Amino acid sequence: MVITIDGPAGSGKSTVARKLAARLGIAYLDTGAMYRAIAHQALERGFLPDDADALSGLARSMDLELDCGPTHTRVRVDGLDVSEAIRSMAVSRITSRVAKNQAVRDVMVEQQRKIGKQLGSFVTEGRDQGSVVFPNADVKFVLEATPEKRAHRRLTQMEADGEDVTFQEVLENLTTRDEIDSRHWSSLLGSGAAVVIDTTDMNLREVVDMLADYLSQ
Ligand code: DC
Numbered sequence: 001m002v003i004t005i006d007g008p009a010g011s012g013k014s015t016v017a018r019k020l021a022a023r024l025g026i027a028y029l030d031t032g033a034m035y036r037a038i039a040h041q042a043l044e045r046g047f048l049p050d051d052a053d054a055l056s057g058l059a060r061s062m063d064l065e066l067d068c069g070p071t072h073t074r075v076r077v078d079g080l081d082v083s084e085a086i087r088s089m090a091v092s093r094i095t096s097r098v099a100k101n102q103a104v105r106d107v108m109v110e111q112q113r114k115i116g117k118q119l120g121s122f123v124t125e126g127r128d129q130g131s132v133v134f135p136n137a138d139v140k141f142v143l144e145a146t147p148e149k150r151a152h153r154r155l156t157q158m159e160a161d162g163e164d165v166t167f168q169e170v171l172e173n174l175t176t177r178d179e180i181d182s183r184h185w186s187s188l189l190g191s192g193a194a195v196v197i198d199t200t201d202m203n204l205r206e207v208v209d210m211l212a213d214y215l216s217q
Pocket of ligand 1: 014031032033035036095096097099100125126127128129
């Protein structure tokens with residue numbers, strides 16, 4: 001059983017994917033953690049997040065191991081556990097720039113398919129999982145929410161992390177990213193290929209319940 005969850009930043013897809021995997025007792029493939037691991041390595045080595053050649057070389061050469069439990073993700077790079085380090089603010093800040101690099105994405109897509117094959121059954125989440133990485137997934141979900149609602153969610157998260165940002169800044173950042181990112185999952189919309197859920201007026205539990213209900217039908 002392969003379940004993909006795609007959608008824009010702030011749609012809640014990471015948390016929903018993790019909770020859904022835990023409820024189903026299957027693995028959760030955290031593809032964001034993989035891009036974070038490359039960004040972390042780039043910082044460690046002093047590479048600029050836009051240095052295409054350095055980053056693609058890095059993606060190809062580093063040994064990235066992912067332990068995909070339903071309730072935890074452990075990440076090792078060249079044998080070293082970086083699970084906590086990849087969640088730092090410094091890494092969060094540059095990961096979307098690193099993830100723009102097509103050569104990096106190509107390497108990640110290949111690795112994600114390999115991990116998927118080993119896992120067998122899993123829930124995976126990212127902006128390209130149902131459209132690009134696992135086009136033959138059994139069930140594809142796309143989570144959406146209004147930009148304002150997503151900005152509110154992001155702001156709450158960032159404030160909890162001690163970031164000093166305004167609602168307007170978060171909203172502008174999200175809408176700019178939407179323009180770049182939506183090309184990934186837009187092919188799933190309107191074609192009936194995915195179950196599209198608007199989570200604007202739903203809490204986390206309601207979303208997970210809805211996805212689980214759909215899967216049990
Ligand atoms: O979900 P996250 O915050 O851990 O993702 C980290 C970054 O990686 C974020 O900028 C989105 C990007 N990403 C991506 O480009 N493709 C994916 N499949 C997953 C994440």
